[in-house]
Amino acid sequence: MSLKVIKYGHPVLRKKGEKVTRVTSEIKQFIKDMFETMYESRGIGLAAQQVARAVQITVIDVRGITDRPSTLELNGKPASVEKFMPLVLINPEVKPVGPKVAGTEGCLSFPEIFAEITRPETVDVVAMNENGERIEFRAGGLLARAVQHETDHLNGILFIDRMDTETKQELKPELEELQARTKAELKKSKE
Template structure:
């Protein structure tokens, strides 16, 4: 089932999400719905708070980053992303390392805005997968960045929180408009300042 994605300004996006237990009710269905919702919105990651669930779960499918147009060279930052589809439950980023690099990030909760965000290129993360196997893994490049972006969501942090005060001021009106539903998103959204008629 495709769920509405909550928009910028929704209190749940600024709240630290809760860890869950293995027997969390409806988790398998929720994960299935999250993938359906993410694909419908052409996203590469989605966190549970974005579909109005304040739990520490996020999904990623970075396969689009591995696609190479004819005549183009493969991007080394996208190495190993073909078929990179994962579920992260109760994740903990144990370590971030390397020299920070900039990349223009976007977010399904903040449509039509992309801004450069600085992040470290390598991470070590521990988490449970969909079958409740405990894993510790290391990622780098785009994989690390997508995971860091979604991990921020379960900590109540948006990519706009990483921007400079000047950049935030420049985006303020656009962000307010998004919270009011004054944005043409190509997928269903739930806007905090609209009580009825959310798409």
């Protein structure tokens, strides 16, 4: 079932997600619904907060993105990104290991808004997968960027928080309009 992607201005986007202690059938269904929503929205990542649930779950799939390569290492050896996708991260912990690089980012909760964001190029990740098993890997390139972007969401941090001041000023009118529209929709739905 496709879920509604909430937009900037919705308070749950600023909530830190609760840890998931066990993967229940309800959580597995939620993960399926998140993937369906992400694919339908043509995204490469989606965090639970973006569908109005403050829990530590994100889904990622960078297959098919050829202009921004991804790298993956499992147990210190290069591995196939394609075979590792689609990816579910529950309670992820992300540690930067590489130098920082700038790259363009967008977000399903910020339609049509893109900006250069500087993040570590490579990260080590420890998380639980959809079966409740511990997974560990090193990600680089677009995969590393997607993991960091989605993990930020799980902690109530938005990509606009990572923008430089100049970029944020340039985007201020669009951000304010999006926020006002979202707040108006929320108010209307409560009436």
